[in-house]
Amino acid sequence: MKEESDKRKGMKFLGILDIQNTPCARESILNGAGGSVVAGLVHFLATSRVKRSFDVGVAGFMLSTLGSWLYCRYDNAKLRVQQKVIQDGIKNKVIYEGTTLDPTRKTRGDA
Amino acid sequence: MAHPSQLGFQDAASPVMEELLHFHDHALMIVFLISTLVLYIIVAMVSTKLTNKYILDSQEIEIVWTVLPAVILVLIALPSLRILYLMDEINDPHLTIKAMGHQWYWSYEYTDYEDLGFDSYMIPTKDLTPGQFRLLEADFRMVVPMESPIRVLVSAEDVLHSWAVPSLGVKMDGVPGRLNQTAFIASRPGVFYGQCSEICGANHSFMPIVVEAVPLEHFEFWSSVLLEMATMEEVTLMMDEDMC
Numbered sequence: 001m002k003e004e005s006d007k008r009k010g011m012k013f014l015g016i017l018d019i020q021n022t023p024c025a026r027e028s029i030l031n032g033a034g035g036s037v038v039a040g041l042v043h044f045l046a047t048s049r050v051k052r053s054f055d056v057g058v059a060g061f062m063l064s065t066l067g068s069w070l071y072c073r074y075d076n077a078k079l080r081v082q083q084k085v086i087q088d089g090i091k092n093k094v095i096y097e098g099t100t101l102d103p104t105r106k107t108r109g110d111a
Numbered sequence: 112m113a114h115p116s117q118l119g120f121q122d123a124a125s126p127v128m129e130e131l132l133h134f135h136d137h138a139l140m141i142v143f144l145i146s147t148l149v150l151y152i153i154v155a156m157v158s159t160k161l162t163n164k165y166i167l168d169s170q171e172i173e174i175v176w177t178v179l180p181a182v183i184l185v186l187i188a189l190p191s192l193r194i195l196y197l198m199d200e201i202n203d204p205h206l207t208i209k210a211m212g213h214q215w216y217w218s219y220e221y222t223d224y225e226d227l228g229f230d231s232y233m234i235p236t237k238d239l240t241p242g243q244f245r246l247l248e249a250d251f252r253m254v255v256p257m258e259s260p261i262r263v264l265v266s267a268e269d270v271l272h273s274w275a276v277p278s279l280g281v282k283m284d285g286v287p288g289r290l291n292q293t294a295f296i297a298s299r300p301g302v303f304y305g306q307c308s309e310i311c312g313a314n315h316s317f318m319p320i321v322v323e324a325v326p327l328e329h330f331e332f333w334s335s336v337l338l339e340m341a342t343m344e345e346v347t348l349m350m351d352e353d354m355c
Contacts, residue, residue: 018119022136022140023136025136025140028140055155058147058148058151061147062144062147062148065140065144066141066144069137069140070186073133073137076133077133084126
């Protein structure tokens with residue numbers, strides 16, 4: 001029980017966002033961190049301005065995290081809809097198989 | 112049910128609550144990003160040695176901080192409106208239950224097929240058995256079949272009450288003289304707790320709601336047992352009257 005509760009506690013970013021247990025959160029934060037480093041580094045190499053490169057890094061973090069989050073959540077939502085359709089289809093097949101309401105039943109012309 | 116010092120939502124027990132959870136995560140991530148940005152700007156403003164009192168006409172940043180919030184609001188509004196309309200769908204319920212609020216208990220009526228009704232009082236703390244939850248347990252639970260759309264008609268007999276079960280994503284005010292309708296589907300079996308959510312007097316905190324979702328066969332067995340108990344009570348009352 002204690003191990004389960006420890007596992008489920010997770011890490012809260014800024015004390016509010018539970019990264020471990022929220023789908024897509026961990027990937028988005030990691031992608032954001034990567035994007036931030038790349039953006040800041042590229043800007044610094046191009047301009048040699050440290051402070052401005054930090055600002056660009058932060059902006060890169062925002063945009064990479066947001067973009068990665070939206071993409072992952074959209075995929076997740078599509079998957080959930082598909083899962084729901086499959087679940088309903090399995091349930092309906094069990095209920096309606098062999099009856100007149102079975103959508104896979106071939107209708108006879110003389111019926 | 113909720114656990115001590117809980118900050119987040121309870122685990123979802125209905126499809127609507129799952130959608131609400133996902134939307135909440137989405138909105139929270141956006142809030143988190145904005146908070147990080149604001150925190151960074153505050154630190155930058157406080158730590159800079161640069162001062163310029165005459166910054167004028169910076170068109171680029173003006174455009175950015177006008178367009179970006181509008182885009183963010185659209186990103187929040189679209190899923191929000193989707194789930195708002197999703198919550199209002201009532202898809203051919205299999206069962207209708209009337210939940211009536213009283214001072215200070217709930218009564219439930221299952222009148223679709225037979226006349227079944229009972230009151231649901233909180234179990235006082237001194238009467239709890241080990242393992243039961245303080246201020247949440249009730250003597251009679253509202254039992255519903257799982258994976259079936261259930262319609263709940265909420266009203267009240269005296270003052271305002273509110274029938275709420277967080278894990279099902281349901282909250283509906285009980286107004287005297289008015290029938291409010293809500294619906295849910297319990298996607299998994301279990302016991303789901305809620306509490307009255309509209310101030311209704313001295314014992315407002317002591318009229319919990321307990322919903323028990325069970326497989327259909329168990330629900331049929333439970334309802335037949337309750338109907339038998341009600342019939343036997345009626346027969347006993349009639350016999351007592353005859354004897355008097």
